Amino acid sequence: MTAQIIDGKAFAAKVRAEVAQHVAQMKAAHGITPGLAVVLVGEDPASQVYVRSKGKQTVEVGMNSFEHKLDAATSEADLLALIAQLNADPAVHGILVQLPLPGHLNEDLVINAIAPEKDVDGFHISNVGLLATGQKAMVPCTPLGCLMMLRDHHGSLSGLNAVVIGRSNIVGKPMAQLLLRDSCTVTVAHSRTKDIADVVRGADIVVAAVGRAEMVPGDWIKPGATVIDVGINRIERDGKPVLVGDCDFDSCAAVAGAITPVPGGVGPMTIACLLANTLTACARANGLDEPQGLTA
Ligand code: GUN
Numbered sequence: 633m634t635a636q637i638i639d640g641k642a643f644a645a646k647v648r649a650e651v652a653q654h655v656a657q658m659k660a661a662h663g664i665t666p667g668l669a670v671v672l673v674g675e676d677p678a679s680q681v682y683v684r685s686k687g688k689q690t691v692e693v694g695m696n697s698f699e700h701k702l703d704a705a706t707s708e709a710d711l712l713a714l715i716a717q718l719n720a721d722p723a724v725h726g727i728l729v730q731l732p733l734p735g736h737l738n739e740d741l742v743i744n745a746i747a748p749e750k751d752v753d754g755f756h757i758s759n760v761g762l763l764a765t766g767q768k769a770m771v772p773c774t775p776l777g778c779l780m781m782l783r784d785h786h787g788s789l790s791g792l793n794a795v796v797i798g799r800s801n802i803v804g805k806p807m808a809q810l811l812l813r814d815s816c817t818v819t820v821a822h823s824r825t826k827d828i829a830d831v832v833r834g835a836d837i838v839v840a841a842v843g844r845a846e847m848v849p850g851d852w853i854k855p856g857a858t859v860i861d862v863g864i865n866r867i868e869r870d871g872k873p874v875l876v877g878d879c880d881f882d883s884c885a886a887v888a889g890a891i892t893p894v895p896g897g898v899g900p901m902t903i904a905c906l907l908a909n910t911l912t913a914c915a916r917a918n919g920l921d922e923p924q925g926l927t928a
Pocket of ligand 1: 731
């Protein structure tokens with residue numbers, strides 16, 4: 633079998649086009665423009681690239697983008713004061729504090745200072761609890777993107793066996809919650825899991841989110857399974873830098889029914905879902921109908 637390639641780049645473009653359409657309609661019908669504030673502390677080069685890309689795509693879908701770049705030595709008090717100001721600003725519907733933060737800042741404290749209804753990352757403890765109890769939450773962007781691709785491919789996920797490899801707060805745990813909500817039988821595998829190959833071989837859906845280059849070989853994959861590869865790992869191959877996922881693409885693609893490539897799979901969906909979450913937050917803040925198909 634050769635797997636169908638799930639094109640995340642094309643899917644993300646479709647999500648952005650839908651968001652842009654909703655934004656235009658919101659402006660025309662209600663005079664409201666969704667606004668996303670992104671806070672970057674320090675000069676981490678990878679974070680700067682992400683923040684620039686977020687700002688550009690936010691404007692492209694017709695939303696307002698507010699960028700706050702703070703010095704690496706910014707105090708916790710100053711950062712919390714900015715978050716309080718953004719929480720109170722009616723033009724700001726979504727707030728994202730780019731992680732990682734410099735070491736002197738307490739990430740949990742900072743994230744939990746964001747108003748939960750503006751927490752478009754879905755990292756606030758209230759949103760984590762709302763998701764876990766099946767209530768209306770803001771859902772983390774990367775798992776939301778994975779869910780959208782899985783629903784698109786399978787239709788219903790009900791009754792499927794899903795194995796999530798990795799237990800991070802950003803991807804693994806919320807992914808498991810979302811799959812459970814869609815009535816999958818969910819197993820979370822991690823570095824201490826015994827006989828991980830056998831666990832993964834039972835999966836109709838594999839979501840790999842560990843951050844270890846090519847750790848999942850094709851002989852772990854059940855024939856016909858869907859493989860969602862969240863990993864983005866920089867390695868050297870034949871003396872050249874390349875990006876690879878957490879799955880060994882060629883051997884997995886030979887067995888799977890469908891697979892996301894790296895790059896061009898899950899990656900582009902993350903920012904598209906951030907824009908979708910900002911739209912959802914804006915609709916909720918203004919008592920408008922939530923956009924269908926863009927939320928969990
Ligand atoms: N840094 C890397 N990924 C993310 C993300 O999804 N959200 C935030 N806030 N920071 C990140």
